[in-house]
Amino acid sequence: MFDNLMLKLDEVVTGILGEWDILTTLILGSIICFFIYNVLSSRDPDAHPMLLARQAQASPVRQEGESAVFRSQSAPHGMPLNSGLNVKDPGDSKWSRGRDGDLRDVWRRVVTGKLDKDGKETGEKGKIFTILGSEKVIEHELADINRQINLIGQSIKQNGGKNVAVYLPNSVELLATLFACAFYDLTAILVPYDLPIKKIISLLHESKADTVVAAVGSFPFGVMTKSYPALKQLIWVVDEGSKHMDWNEVPKGTGGPVNVSTWQEIVQDAAPSAGTDLPVINRNVPLTKVLAFSPSSKLVEYSQANIIAGTAGQLSSVPTSQRFTPADLFLPVDSLTNIYALVLTLAALYSNSSVALNSVAGKSPDLVLATKGVAPTVIVTSPEVLSKVLSEAKARMASPIYKIVHWFQTRALIEDGSMPNSTIFSRPFDSLRPKLGSGISKLRTIYISEQIEEQSTHLSAQNLSDLRIYTGARIIYALASPLVAGAVTQTSVFDYRVDQMEKRSHLGAPTTCVELFFKDKGQYTTTEIASQGEIYARGPAVVGEEADLGIIGKMKEDFTLSVQPF
Ligand SMILES: *[C@@H]1O[C@H](CO)[C@@H](O)[C@H](O)[C@H]1NC(C)=O
Ligand SMILES: *[C@@H]1O[C@H](CO)[C@@H](O)[C@H](O)[C@H]1NC(C)=O
Ligand SMILES: *[C@@H]1O[C@H](CO)[C@@H](O)[C@H](O)[C@H]1NC(C)=O
Ligand SMILES: *[C@@H]1O[C@H](CO)[C@@H](O)[C@H](O)[C@H]1NC(C)=O
Numbered sequence: 001m002f003d004n005l006m007l008k009l010d011e012v013v014t015g016i017l018g019e020w021d022i023l024t025t026l027i028l029g030s031i032i033c034f035f036i037y038n039v040l041s042s043r044d045p046d047a048h049p050m051l052l053a054r055q056a057q058a059s060p061v062r063q064e065g066e067s068a069v070f071r072s073q074s075a076p077h078g079m080p081l082n083s084g085l086n087v088k089d090p091g092d093s094k095w096s097r098g099r100d101g102d103l104r105d106v107w108r109r110v111v112t113g114k115l116d117k118d119g120k121e122t123g124e125k126g127k128i129f130t131i132l133g134s135e136k137v138i139e140h141e142l143a144d145i146n147r148q149i150n151l152i153g154q155s156i157k158q159n160g161g162k163n164v165a166v167y168l169p170n171s172v173e174l175l176a177t178l179f180a181c182a183f184y185d186l187t188a189i190l191v192p193y194d195l196p197i198k199k200i201i202s203l204l205h206e207s208k209a210d211t212v213v214a215a216v217g218s219f220p221f222g223v224m225t226k227s228y229p230a231l232k233q234l235i236w237v238v239d240e241g242s243k244h245m246d247w248n249e250v251p252k253g254t255g256g257p258v259n260v261s262t263w264q265e266i267v268q269d270a271a272p273s274a275g276t277d278l279p280v281i282n283r284n285v286p287l288t289k290v291l292a293f294s295p296s297s298k299l300v301e302y303s304q305a306n307i308i309a310g311t312a313g314q315l316s317s318v319p320t321s322q323r324f325t326p327a328d329l330f331l332p333v334d335s336l337t338n339i340y341a342l343v344l345t346l347a348a349l350y351s352n353s354s355v356a357l358n359s360v361a362g363k364s365p366d367l368v369l370a371t372k373g374v375a376p377t378v379i380v381t382s383p384e385v386l387s388k389v390l391s392e393a394k395a396r397m398a399s400p401i402y403k404i405v406h407w408f409q410t411r412a413l414i415e416d417g418s419m420p421n422s423t424i425f426s427r428p429f430d431s432l433r434p435k436l437g438s439g440i441s442k443l444r445t446i447y448i449s450e451q452i453e454e455q456s457t458h459l460s461a462q463n464l465s466d467l468r469i470y471t472g473a474r475i476i477y478a479l480a481s482p483l484v485a486g487a488v489t490q491t492s493v494f495d496y497r498v499d500q501m502e503k504r505s506h507l508g509a510p511t512t513c514v515e516l517f518f519k520d521k522g523q524y525t526t527t528e529i530a531s532q533g534e535i536y537a538r539g540p541a542v543v544g545e546e547a548d549l550g551i552i553g554k555m556k557e558d559f560t561l562s563v564q565p566f
Pocket of ligand 3: 387388390391459463503
């Protein structure tokens, strides 16, 4: 019996071998390769598909003419939205709810750094860097920045300043002024950098600034004093590049009623022991506001509570494994006068992450240039900048062989739901990828926001998918409005799905500090099957608690937001 069987098998094998030829080898070879590749590369999805199938939750009831209210899955209806950082002061019970906190708590956290179980400093602190030019990077001593915050705050206070306009590119001085205002009860006014003098003056006028901290030579001093008589004090920041210049050339004390000095003078002329300790906090004094301008130059007043809620929302709207950690280096490649970039920077600082600042950020549309000299792990940038990165990468990586690799990686993203790993097939093309940061790219997350007011570039889900493959980083795509600190909604960091039917990507679900609903408008009305209309946002991060965002949107089936044009 068995012999018979063996004989049969032998016959079959001989038969196959007889007809063996090169073509069969090739076909069999590729099938085996494909099989091995699939086994090796198939992985569990990064997020359970159920989590992506329903990303927000709707309130059980809705008002006439409105849709249900939508919230993040992590901010259940009936509970307060996430409003703060849950700050515990020394001596507070471990179980009590902490304070929401304010900007001063963010800076205090930076200075203390990470604490161990017993509340002792571990010495693990975030660092703050400035990128100068293309390769030079300097690290700032936190104690120095602390001193600058104190001395600048005191100087402005002594001169009777109240409303302090900051007219600086991304820099340590910009952050220090913001914190100085928080510690010394001054109103900070963030003026977008690089504007014509007439525009600066009109913005100062509107925001009632009495003090200006500005980059030396960023506007003609004479014109300013003549056209803006409300100015009391001007502090020039002399950047590294201009330090060699004759300081007597900096117009000082010549402004008649304007007290002109330089940042460096104020800091260096003080005794070394002055300004080392942050002022004692009096919690009965109302918190000052932060003023900023929307992309269309409308003045917006943020309370510190708005900004802190937005920051808390950013911290808690991503899964724990993807949050900022002390190992991260965050680089804002967008101006810090943009509230979304600012809030993310505060979130990074509060997480003891390191932060690198580059003065070309926001101005230069070149991401490769802006990330030179450091190896950021997380960046925030704009759709315009990424769209340029994408079209350049596409042009460089157009070979037919790369396209096969790209196809496989797209499949890993879209079908397996996991970030593609580098393989022996993809590695040969690494040198063609966009070079974001020095050395081997450590970039893991890119935050981008679509600004409601701007005629901004929109990215499609396919664009985002391609960018994930080219950069190797996950992408969070957010809807930002000047009326909301942080983001209104943002995509899940693990959402790699691509809907080929859409011209622009969906914008995810509300963050934990915002809820949104739609009011019927024209043909866009909420029905039994669709939630759509004009978008309204509500919550602690929203200026004035509730705001009409002025655009039409709708909830998709998976409860992610899509905005017009659909
Ligand atoms: C940052 O440091 C604080 C203590 O100052 C600590 O409670 C917190 O957990 C740290 N954050 C991270 C993300 O490590
Ligand atoms: C200008 O400000 C500095 C620093 O606060 C102060 O020492 C100086 O007296 C002021 N000068 C005038 C003319 O007010
Ligand atoms: C973005 O995707 C759309 C289609 O989804 C495509 O037409 C467009 O060329 C892409 N943009 C870039 C910069 O590649
Ligand atoms: C993919 O890369 C990650 C991180 O480098 C690693 O932990 C994981 O094991 C890799 N997975 C596969 C299937 O190679």
